Amino acid sequence: MKVLVIEDNRQLADSICNFLQGEGYVYERAHDVKTAEDKLLMFSYDCILLDLMLPDGSGFDILDFIKNKQISSGLLIISARDALDDKINGLENGADDYLTKPFHLSELNARLKAIYRRKKLEGTDTIIFNDISLDTDRMEVLVNDTPLDVTRKEYDLLLYFLINKNRVLSRQAIATHLWGDYTDNLANFDFVYQHVKNLRKKISAARGADYIETVYGVGYKFNANKV
Template identity: 75%
Template structure:
């Protein structure tokens, strides 16, 4: 899961980031409304962790902008404020959940997973498409009931393909999803081809159908209409 953490307390932001990276998340940080807006223009995120009290503005105003711009990210408000009206305002303006500081990082992790399941996976921990199934709790891939030995990036890539099936995904979009804004520092996206190649090879070895199509000059598409 790719997450944008909007939090001005740098020590807390680092603590949250370290924990979630350990759980396999891709985390990017913004410490101000301005930084967050800049990142949201350039990149997409599965979920946004949003503090309400920021040095250059209010998190609620940023939340309203997110919804107005139809950014399809889950939003989990994190704030020291415990007043009922703040919670109600955040939820009424489109937040998916609200957690009050101080909180246990394990609870934050659980709430993020719940938001992701609701918004991306129809509330399920399992993602199934024909002969391919993914367990999002165990981060495992099964093809024809055979467990695939995939890397974390290959797992993330396959989940990204299935969630966005029948959409053409550029190599840059894939790179950004897997590596975040670090992808901007890369000379090219040849490594995307290698990850796709390895994933295809492992699926084929399990006698699975290769739904991944190359769109020459652009990127790839997971073709749900492709027949075995």
């Protein structure tokens, strides 16, 4: 999961990001409204953690921005403001959940996963597509009921393909989603090719169908129509 943390308290942002990294998330940070809006225009995120009190505006400004730009990321408000009006306003304007500070990082993790399940996985922990089964809770992959020995990045890559079936994904989009926004400035994305190659090889070794197709000059597509 790729998360944008919008929080002006640097110490709290450090704590959240260190925790997310330990849990295997890809994260990016923004400490003000301007930086957050720039990132939301340039990159995509599975979920956004949004503080309401920011130095150059309000988290509600970002909520309006997300609505106007039709950004489909999951959104969890994290705020020291425990006012009922703020909660109602946030939820009615597009937030998926509201978590009051201080909070346990384990609860933050659980709420992120719950939002991701609702937004991306139709409320389930398991994605099943023909001969492939992916358990997002245990982070396990089965192909023809055989466990697949995949790396964390290979698992994330397969999940990204499965939730974007039949969509052409550029190498750059894959890189920024799975490794972070900094990859946007790299000269090439050969490392994406290597991970895709390894994943296809492992699926094939388990006698799974090769759904991942190369779109020359662009990237890859998970062809869900392949028999």
